[in-house]
Amino acid sequence: MDNPRQLAFIALRSVQRGAYADVALDRILRQTDLSSVDRRLVTELVYGSVRRQRSLDALIDQLAKKKAQQQPPDLRIILHLGLYQLRYLDHIPDAAAVNSTVELAKKNGFSGLASFVNGFLRQYLRLASGGDPLELPDNPVERLGTLHSYPDWIIEVWLEQFGYQETEQLCEWLNKPPAIDLRINPLRASLEKVVAALQEIGVNISRIANLPQALRFTSSTGAIEKLPGFDAGWWTVQDSSAQLVSHILDPQPGEVVIDACAAPGGKTTHIAELMQDTGTIWACDRTVSRLKKLQQNIARLQLKSIQICTGDSRNLTQFTSVADRVLLDAPCSGLGTLHRHADARWRQTPTTVAELVVLQTELLTHVATWVKPGGILIYATCTLHPQENEAIVQDFLTHHPHWRIERPAANSIGVPYATTAGWMKVLPHHQAMDGFFIVRLQKEPE
Numbered sequence: 001m002d003n004p005r006q007l008a009f010i011a012l013r014s015v016q017r018g019a020y021a022d023v024a025l026d027r028i029l030r031q032t033d034l035s036s037v038d039r040r041l042v043t044e045l046v047y048g049s050v051r052r053q054r055s056l057d058a059l060i061d062q063l064a065k066k067k068a069q070q071q072p073p074d075l076r077i078i079l080h081l082g083l084y085q086l087r088y089l090d091h092i093p094d095a096a097a098v099n100s101t102v103e104l105a106k107k108n109g110f111s112g113l114a115s116f117v118n119g120f121l122r123q124y125l126r127l128a129s130g131g132d133p134l135e136l137p138d139n140p141v142e143r144l145g146t147l148h149s150y151p152d153w154i155i156e157v158w159l160e161q162f163g164y165q166e167t168e169q170l171c172e173w174l175n176k177p178p179a180i181d182l183r184i185n186p187l188r189a190s191l192e193k194v195v196a197a198l199q200e201i202g203v204n205i206s207r208i209a210n211l212p213q214a215l216r217f218t219s220s221t222g223a224i225e226k227l228p229g230f231d232a233g234w235w236t237v238q239d240s241s242a243q244l245v246s247h248i249l250d251p252q253p254g255e256v257v258i259d260a261c262a263a264p265g266g267k268t269t270h271i272a273e274l275m276q277d278t279g280t281i282w283a284c285d286r287t288v289s290r291l292k293k294l295q296q297n298i299a300r301l302q303l304k305s306i307q308i309c310t311g312d313s314r315n316l317t318q319f320t321s322v323a324d325r326v327l328l329d330a331p332c333s334g335l336g337t338l339h340r341h342a343d344a345r346w347r348q349t350p351t352t353v354a355e356l357v358v359l360q361t362e363l364l365t366h367v368a369t370w371v372k373p374g375g376i377l378i379y380a381t382c383t384l385h386p387q388e389n390e391a392i393v394q395d396f397l398t399h400h401p402h403w404r405i406e407r408p409a410a411n412s413i414g415v416p417y418a419t420t421a422g423w424m425k426v427l428p429h430h431q432a433m434d435g436f437f438i439v440r441l442q443k444e445p446e
């Protein structure tokens with residue numbers, strides 16, 4: 001049973017039936033005792049096949065008699081697995097990819113189609129020896145969508161924002177495996193201490209320009225929770241651009257700060273660290289399971305200044321005008337973090353975005369009432385969709401004349417990401433971090 005390709009096939013079958021890719025993968029990996037090399041292969045095959053689904057289907061449509069949608073669902077997965085290895089993985093010899101895919105077909109009820117699978121993959125290889133066999137439409141939206149495997153609507157949103165060349169770079173960047181960054185907890189350890197402890201066990205790590213607490217792994221790590229300092233609360237896994245958000249909030253010791261969408265607490269715990277664990281931080285969220293993770297993180301990092309408030313932040317009435325600063329790290333379509341969630345591009349749609357826009361508007365309108373006169377409100381998302389970012393802020397300012405955008409001060413941490421409008425945008429293909437939108441709003445003093 002511990003055959004990596006068979007395990008990938010089982011996980012992909014769950015994904016096809018509606019499971020989240022990370023959940024399906026985690027379930028399958030927990031049941032096995034694979035070497036770390038094989039675990040990496042299963043992970044790559046599952047995430048890669050999901051991510052590249054559109055391109056792989058286009059090749060099936062082109063090269064097989066039956067279109068991808070008309071293939072038996074399990075056979076379609078097997079063809080995806082074979083094609084994915086041939087097209088995207090350099091370290092697997094072609095013969096091994098073809099033979100193992102034929103075996104997979106035989107093992108999973110397609111013995112009668114083994115020669116079709118063999119012929120199909122060998123035809124792909126023959127064509128690939130003379131250039132890319134994937135035929136691309138002329139229309140730029142479908143062309144980028146087919147080549148880089150994104151739905152047309154995402155390509156349209158990005159083409160309008162960034163133009164063809166930048167969109168293509170962004171698509172390519174978000175198809176690469178994500179980096180893992182750490183945020184050092186200065187209340188428990190210094191950056192130097194963490195670097196030394198990791199280097200001692202052969203894990204390589206580098207600093208990230210302009211982010212005082214950030215480190216990025218540059219070699220493989222094994223299980224993160226087993227690395228030195230995790231249990232002792234020396235550090236937290238958090239992408240650099242997410243770290244940027246709390247620095248831009250700039251909370252001060254002793255203040256009252258509310259994090260309106262806090263779980264699992266990446267930014268709340270960062271805020272507590274920046275405030276030297278003084279003052280009061282309210283961590284609000286409506287998802288109980290995610291709040292449990294927040295609680296675990298607070299305990300591991302040994303923080304005392306955070307209070308949890310469970311509920312829908314649109315309905316919480318106890319916080320009117322109490323906060324020096326409020327963070328709204330809003331639920332969003334996550335188009336800036338597609339590299340971390342292989343199936344997200346297929347789950348989000350223009351309809352889910354429209355629903356999110358309503359939620360984001362309602363949240364922003366309500367949590368703005370929590371800020372004291374003269375106080376600060378940060379609106380942030382990890383998406384690159386103007387309806388969820390620029391349009392939300394413009395609409396808010398139109399209806400709230402006592403608020404204004406505060407631009408990043410000269411030499412401050414937000415400057416490299418600033419736009420002429422005053423908000424900040426982190427573009428993954430420029431800054432090598434998750435995509436983020438961050439704006440700092442100030443309420444008029446009394």
Ligand SMILES: C[S@@+](CC[C@H](N)C(=O)[O-])C[C@H]1O[C@@H](n2cnc3c(N)ncnc32)[C@H](O)[C@@H]1O
Pocket residue numbers: 242260261262263264265266267268284285286287290311312313314329330331332363
């Ligand atoms: C982007 S995530 C927050 C991530 C978190 N700030 C961090 O850094 O770890 C958005 C969160 O919003 C929460 N959420 C969504 N709708 C909400 C609502 N109406 N009220 C409160 N929380 C909500 C979700 O449960 C989710 O945890």
